[in-house]
Amino acid sequence: MTEPRPFLVGGEWRRSDTVEEVRFPYDHSPVDTFCLAGATDLEDAVRSAQEGFGRTRRLPAHERIRILKRFAWLIEERKEDLSRLITLEAGKTSALARAEVDRAKETILLSAEEAGRIYGEILPLDLTPAAGGRTGYLRRFPIGTVLAITPFNFPFNLACHKIGPAVAAGNAVILKPATKTPLSSLLLGSLLIEAGYPAEAVSVLPCTPDLAEWLVRDERIAYLSFTGSPGVGWRLKEIAGRKRVGLELGGNAAAIVHADADLPYAAERIVQGGFSNAGQVCISVQRVFIHRDVYDDCLAMILERTGALAVGDPRDSRTDIGPMISEAAAAEAEEKVREAVFEGASVLAGGKREGTLFLPTVLADTVPTMRVNATEVFAPVITVTPYDTFEEALAMANDSVFGLQTGIFTDGFDRVFTAFEECEAGALMVNDVPTFRADAMPYGGAKASGLGREGPRYAIEEMTTMRLMVLNRR
Ligand code: NAD
Numbered sequence: 372m373t374e375p376r377p378f379l380v381g382g383e384w385r386r387s388d389t390v391e392e393v394r395f396p397y398d399h400s401p402v403d404t405f406c407l408a409g410a411t412d413l414e415d416a417v418r419s420a421q422e423g424f425g426r427t428r429r430l431p432a433h434e435r436i437r438i439l440k441r442f443a444w445l446i447e448e449r450k451e452d453l454s455r456l457i458t459l460e461a462g463k464t465s466a467l468a469r470a471e472v473d474r475a476k477e478t479i480l481l482s483a484e485e486a487g488r489i490y491g492e493i494l495p496l497d498l499t500p501a502a503g504g505r506t507g508y509l510r511r512f513p514i515g516t517v518l519a520i521t522p523f524n525f526p527f528n529l530a531c532h533k534i535g536p537a538v539a540a541g542n543a544v545i546l547k548p549a550t551k552t553p554l555s556s557l558l559l560g561s562l563l564i565e566a567g568y569p570a571e572a573v574s575v576l577p578c579t580p581d582l583a584e585w586l587v588r589d590e591r592i593a594y595l596s597f598t599g600s601p602g603v604g605w606r607l608k609e610i611a612g613r614k615r616v617g618l619e620l621g622g623n624a625a626a627i628v629h630a631d632a633d634l635p636y637a638a639e640r641i642v643q644g645g646f647s648n649a650g651q652v653c654i655s656v657q658r659v660f661i662h663r664d665v666y667d668d669c670l671a672m673i674l675e676r677t678g679a680l681a682v683g684d685p686r687d688s689r690t691d692i693g694p695m696i697s698e699a700a701a702a703e704a705e706e707k708v709r710e711a712v713f714e715g716a717s718v719l720a721g722g723k724r725e726g727t728l729f730l731p732t733v734l735a736d737t738v739p740t741m742r743v744n745a746t747e748v749f750a751p752v753i754t755v756t757p758y759d760t761f762e763e764a765l766a767m768a769n770d771s772v773f774g775l776q777t778g779i780f781t782d783g784f785d786r787v788f789t790a791f792e793e794c795e796a797g798a799l800m801v802n803d804v805p806t807f808r809a810d811a812m813p814y815g816g817a818k819a820s821g822l823g824r825e826g827p828r829y830a831i832e833e834m835t836t837m838r839l840m841v842l843n844r845r
Contacts, residue, residue, distance in 0.1 A: 378557065391407055397686075417545070439535065447476055455468070464692075466688070467648055472527060482827040595616045624776055662761075674719055731751045774795045
């Protein structure tokens, strides 16, 4: 029996008596065990981060760039290990797991580039007579200790989206990974130290929600960067005190297919955007609105492509859709589908599950108040609804408490700009699904979907603080 994996407290690997197991979501077989950090470890991590920040904040940009580039190189070197861990802990197909590691490497390289672009401003202050002769000199400084709390569905790249910018800015980091998927994050911690970042400024602490909340309340933490479910995220903001908070939360993203769209392309993207990673993507396509003139044709194409998807063991290269993270998550989604059917929805594809495997599901005849539309389903389930006017489709897409991203398929110039002006989401994808994300772009939600933006350049803004110096020419 191998020893349970230790956690990382300011560069020191520690074990505890509280051991948890990671199980492979496909067949529930044991993958590995790991130790949970306790209250003393958290206190030590915060103290160590404060000490470490004394070093990290003084690292010149060329050092931070060199460390990040080496970190990216180490990720590339450990790509096979990392992607295997992601498949085993998250149930992600091998192809998606490899793509996640590739993206994580890019996220770190983008962070390295941005580390060299943390500029300030020179402000002429002679706009009022009283400020005559004064010039402002504005610079960004690292904020302090960044607490990163991450979800299970992209366990590695989403951690890199927090750690990369934090290092680029010169902050200390405490990473609290999801306890279902801690293995890739523990490896991340060791690679970051191997890359040369001051070890006392690096902690990776799988722990219980209670203890994670203790960290969130701690005033020595300067910034909370949380990615996860809306309920947890907004609660953490309430207890976070004076610290700055970034929230990347969930949604029920909409895709609109207008009558002038390239239907085969739209259908292909919708099937990919709705079912990839078993629908466990915050910007997964959930609600599809199709112009009535092309509804039957587009739906037939969606159903044909859905029927061709292979569901099964994520380690098998022929599998398109792997398992959901847990039986409980799959059962909850099944319950939402069952409830919709009871209220009048029709199942056009899927609608069934076996253990954690959920068949890609297409529902018609739904109404906005059903939970398959009104809540985040976070499973391979889409609803399809016909519409008559583009304005009506936009109103339906906006009819949500969430607003992460929206996708529209149309060639109409006027419709594109109307949608851009009216869309109540963090981003509009034109001729694409809302599921598109490039790691460099500003990414984040409106309404209940979050607060602030990620993407290295934008995350660095959140993880730095401005300080002004006024020079008086006398
Ligand atoms: P979750 O909210 O259950 O967990 C997220 C993290 O918060 C985990 O590390 C978890 O251990 C921790 N956590 C849970 N309760 C806590 C508490 N009381 N105090 C402190 N920490 C706590 O989410 P999940 O199931 O891991 O992930 C799925 C959710 O994440 C979905 O809602 C999805 O939309 C969202 N998500 C959003 C984005 C984005 O960028 N907007 C990306 C991926 C996932």
